Amino acid sequence: MHLRYSCRIYPTKSQQQALARTFGCARVVYNDALALRKAAWKADRSKIPTGALAKSVITDAKKTDARSWLGSVSVDALQSSLRDLDTAYRNYFDSKSGKRAGHPVGLPVFKSRKDSRQSLRFSRNGFRLRGNGKLNLARIGDVRVRWSRPLPADPSSVTIVLDPSGRYRASFVVDVEPGYLPELDTEIGIDLGLTTYAVMSDGTVIDNPRFLRKAERRLKAAQRELSRKAMGSKNRAKARRKVARAHARVADSRMDWMHKQTTRLIGENQAVYLEDLNVRGLGRGRLAKSVHDAGWATFRRLIEYKAARYGRTVGIVPRAFPSSQLCSECGHRDGPKPLAIREWACSACGVLHDRDLNAARNILAAGRADRLNACGGPVRPGVAIPRQAQPVETGTHRNASRPGRKPRAANVTGIPVQ
Numbered sequence: 355m356h357l358r359y360s361c362r363i364y365p366t367k368s369q370q371q372a373l374a375r376t377f378g379c380a381r382v383v384y385n386d387a388l389a390l391r392k393a394a395w396k397a398d399r400s401k402i403p404t405g406a407l408a409k410s411v412i413t414d415a416k417k418t419d420a421r422s423w424l425g426s427v428s429v430d431a432l433q434s435s436l437r438d439l440d441t442a443y444r445n446y447f448d449s450k451s452g453k454r455a456g457h458p459v460g461l462p463v464f465k466s467r468k469d470s471r472q473s474l475r476f477s478r479n480g481f482r483l484r485g486n487g488k489l490n491l492a493r494i495g496d497v498r499v500r501w502s503r504p505l506p507a508d509p510s511s512v513t514i515v516l517d518p519s520g521r522y523r524a525s526f527v528v529d530v531e532p533g534y535l536p537e538l539d540t541e542i543g544i545d546l547g548l549t550t551y552a553v554m555s556d557g558t559v560i561d562n563p564r565f566l567r568k569a570e571r572r573l574k575a576a577q578r579e580l581s582r583k584a585m586g587s588k589n590r591a592k593a594r595r596k597v598a599r600a601h602a603r604v605a606d607s608r609m610d611w612m613h614k615q616t617t618r619l620i621g622e623n624q625a626v627y628l629e630d631l632n633v634r635g636l637g638r639g640r641l642a643k644s645v646h647d648a649g650w651a652t653f654r655r656l657i658e659y660k661a662a663r664y665g666r667t668v669g670i671v672p673r674a675f676p677s678s679q680l681c682s683e684c685g686h687r688d689g690p691k692p693l694a695i696r697e698w699a700c701s702a703c704g705v706l707h708d709r710d711l712n713a714a715r716n717i718l719a720a721g722r723a724d725r726l727n728a729c730g731g732p733v734r735p736g737v738a739i740p741r742q743a744q745p746v747e748t749g750t751h752r753n754a755s756r757p758g759r760k761p762r763a764a765n766v767t768g769i770p771v772q
């Protein structure tokens with residue numbers, strides 16, 4: 355499987371200039387090729403073969419006065435740029451034909467000098483790792499790297515990125531064999547929530563990380579400063595970098611935190627079960643949106659890739675599963691409850707439930723039932739996953755706030771405790 359390893363790099367002033375030149379040339383080659391392909395398509399619906407395209411926008415272009423400066427940068431970076439355009443087209447066509455899942459991918463667009471993120475890629479021919487830990491890039495030189503961890507194998511390519519806050523990163527693609535961890539018999543269900551980050555079926559809780567709120571004040575101040583600067587001034591550009599740096603710090607610490615949480619969960623459990631959340635439909639309140647929209651999707655993505663890498667199982671319980679309505683003790687379905695109700699007593703067996711913990715236990719039971727079922731094993735009665743159930747729970751479903759629906763409080767059949 356392919357993994358990405360990303361770390362900060364610290365090019366010197368002259369290396370930064372060389373990188374800026376290469377960013378520019380790679381962009382021009384990309385845009386020239388895109389213009390040619392668009393024109394060919396418009397003229398006679400034809401596709402220029404990649405080889406011919408490379409010849410006209412790199413080899414031949416270098417010989418013209420207008421593009422002679424292409425000769426001053428690594429040809430490998432320019433060829434990689436063309437391959438990226440190929441990939442962009444392939445993604446578009448695959449998305450259109452339904453071969454590619456997920457959100458629809460649009461046609462490739464022209465890149466701009468003013469894009470806040472600049473990037474370029476080197477293939478295996480364009481870079482080398484030095485014995486002293488430096489990264490040698492073709493026509494740029496030996497760049498200092500801060501290695502956060504050693505690479506597990508020889509990388510097949512490296513992407514150099516300059517982000518809007520002015521930091522440089524190298525992102526290596528490494529092909530690794532999945533290394534399976536020793537098998538465990540622990541399984542866990544996770545309920546991702548709004549009040550706490552997550553509640554586990556064993557009763558442990560992951561609290562909401564507070565970096566965003568802590569950083570919010572600093573962000574606001576930086577933002578205010580930016581809005582006071584005159585348009586197009588140097589001070590404005592400086593203030594903009596400051597805002598970008600504040601955002602980048604938050605994103606970094608969130609990612610770091612998420613890696614730690616997901617690594618621990620995958621390390622400690624043979625199977626992890628999550629609810630399929632409709633992340634895009636969730637935005638409830640400003641903070642919930644900013645913290646969770648990015649957070650939950652990333653959390654799930656990290657869990658899934660780490661499970662694949664270490665030989666663990668991830669089960670996603672369908673969105674329609676009424677995790678908050680079932681009693682995890684007796685399986686009685688108690689009906690939907692408004693989000694404000696944190697605790698309730700089962701009307702059949704009388705057990706007092708914490709809403710999130712009960713949901714996590716139901717997710718565990720449903721995920722386990724589904725897994726055993728898939729293997730031909732027994733299914734615990736009462737917790738089979740209803741595939742066609744109505745999405746009814748307030749707040750965690752896309753159409754929860756759709757106007758014209760009955761007020762939810764009227765449906766409550768469980769006994770609210772508080």
Ligand SMILES: [Zn+2]
Nearest residue numbers: 681684700703
């Ligand atoms: Zn019960």
